[in-house]
Amino acid sequence: MNIKENKIVLVGNPNVGKSVIFGLLTGKYVTVSNYPGTTVEVTKGYAVLENKKCIIFDSPGINSFIPQSEDEKVTRDILLNQKIDKIIQVADAKNITRTLLIALQLAEIGLPFVLDLNMIDEAREKRINIDEKELSKKLGIPIVSTIATQNQGIAELKETLKNLKRPDYHIKYDSLIEEALLRVEKFLPESQINKRALSLMLLAGDLSLKSWLKENLSQEKLKFLEEVQEDLAEKYIEPLAYIINEQRLKETENLIKSCVKTEKIILKNWVYYLGRISMDRFWGIPILIIVLFLMYKFVGEFAAGAGVNFVENTVFGKYLNPWAIKIVNFLIPIPLIKELFVGEYGIFTMAITYALAIVMPIVTAFFLFFGILEDSGYLPRLAIMANRFCKIMGLNGKAVLPLVLGLGCDTMATITARILETKKEKIIVTLLLALGIPCSAQLGVILAMLAKLSFSATLLWVGIVLAVILLVGYLASKVLPGKGGDFILEIPPLRIPKLSNILIKTLARLEWYLKEAVPLFILGTLLLFVLDKIKMLKVIEKMASPLVVGFLGLPSRASESFIIGFLRRDYGAAGLYALADKGLMNHTQIVVSLVTITLFVPCIAQFFVSIKERGLKTALLISFVTFFLAFLIGGLVNFILHYLGIIL
DSSP states (O other): OOOOEEEEEEEOOTTSSHHHHHHHHHTTOEEEEEOTTSSOEEEEEEEEETTEEEEEEEOOOOSOSSOSSHHHHHHHHHHHHSOOOEEEEEEETTOHHHHHHHHHHHHHHTOOEEEEEEOHHHHHHTTEEEOHHHHHHHHTSOEEEOBGGGTBSHHHHHHHGGGOOOOOOOOOOOHHHHHHHHHHHTTOOOOSSOHHHHHHHHHTTOGGGHHHHHHHSOHHHHHHHHHHHHHHHTTOSSOHHHHHHHHHHHHHHHHHHHHEEEOSOOOOOHHHHHHHHTTSTTTHHHHHHHHHHHHIIIIIIIIIIIIHHIIIIIIIIIIIHHHHHHHHHHHOOOHHHHHHHHSTTOIIIIIIIIIIIIIHHHHHHHHHHHHHHHHHTHHHHHHHHTHHHHHTTTOOGGGHHHHHHTTTOHHHHHHHGGGSSSHHHHHHHHHHHHHHOOOHHHHHHHHHHHTTSOHHHHHHHHHHHHHHHHHHHHHHHHHSOSOOOOOOOOOOOOOOOOHHHHHHHHHHHHHHHHHHHHHHHHHHHHHHHHHHHTTHHHHHHHHHHIIIIIISOOOTTHHHHHHHHTTOHHHHHHHHHHHHHTTOSOHHHHHHHHHHHHSSOOOHHHHHHHHHHHOHHHHHHHHHHHHHHHHHHHHHHHHHHHHHTOOO
């Protein structure tokens, strides 16, 4: 049986469930790679539909095919340069205006597509009734309703893909624009995208098409197209992009009037009101404080206290470590090899114990709590609450999303900084993630150590780290060239989280943690083992003594934590935890060490991702700044606490 390979691309606004639909169509065999010439990742997977092998692309979210960001340009370029056979427009059914604006542009582009009204259950809850048959008839395209999170409607979507045709619907613009379109279309080369759609992009002033046009048109034709665009622009007071979009909006409103009915009665239960007040300027703050307090109690006290105590002292202390020592002593006669596995810097007694007994219970609790925040829809509300805070640093509320995601994993959060529109914003966020945002594993260990101190010590740590983030962000916004982007964010309804979704996310993240962190813990332990055996560890401790002991006021063995902190900051924090647990640091030293390790250089994985996203020069500069500031701030805190005689 010969299987023909087709290309299908998923297109839609941000946060409409494209990735879920993509996963249901392709399964787990997917690849992620940068789109050529960009830092934007495009996910590609495979499926067999109607005995045809299909390549399916999950394109970045867009709000328009006239690109305002690198993500939107990549989506447009996929349609322009790839030989796409079919398009699935994944839409949020309750945001019908945004949905139809994209649908109208896709109709103009002219490629066969189906409109998938996803999250139809939420639209019905809001009493939004869409006459799918009438809308399908008017647009000339098939329409399918899905609830992707429950796998509903996916079979119908697959069936619909079999017989897609090119849409024959297009908007009739005013006479001046229509006349200009006829003049431009004659000169455009053939491409995947309909000439009418390309002409509209050009008339709207899409500068991102210039390089493509230069490859396909002579200088004379390019000059003629520019003259047509300039001539038309002079006939309007407003910019042409605005005029074209306004006429599309009018067409959208006409479609909504004839095909969508919205009941005025909206169910306003306690979840609805909680969602509203969580964004309120006054009530949103105490809700945020309550959320942070619950996280502190669950992660910092319960998981880091009872959880770590049980796993470290009972599971590992009474059973696993003694058994490991007995087995190694029985099987391995060579003392050096014995030490490698169960010695002071042993793979099992140090690396595995740190990774699974100290860090993993804390990470698990954090992932569970973070999953609740994600699934409930609280994170976008947090962005609204943080907008004023972010403006101080030349950012907007959208920046809080990668910063909050950094509490899960700074490496992944560095990638998600792509949601920001300008290069300046992306660099500032990457700097702040590397400097002062502890990942889940490190944060958990820090909370565990702070839970054993006074509440004032916790406030001091939080205050210092926030002050440094604000100051560095503010200075970076003044030093770096460029401007910030607009604050446009989709706010989903607040939902009661589903336990199954949270557990699936938590298990996936724990799998990532085990694959990512445990090997680096082992590598760090091997490094310490080798340095100890060749007597270099003592040498490094002596070399670092003026800085670690003299300036920071910490015990010399804290140098080990900073050495392995280069590999993973949470491993470094775990080393400090062990020192504190043995009574080798007093409360003041614990606070100083935590301030320093929090502001310390990013882990090696984040460093490499920073190189990929921002370039080698920027990544090195960020690492130097964080290293310098970590020890400078740590030393100043040590000096001030001792000078003022503050006892924590």
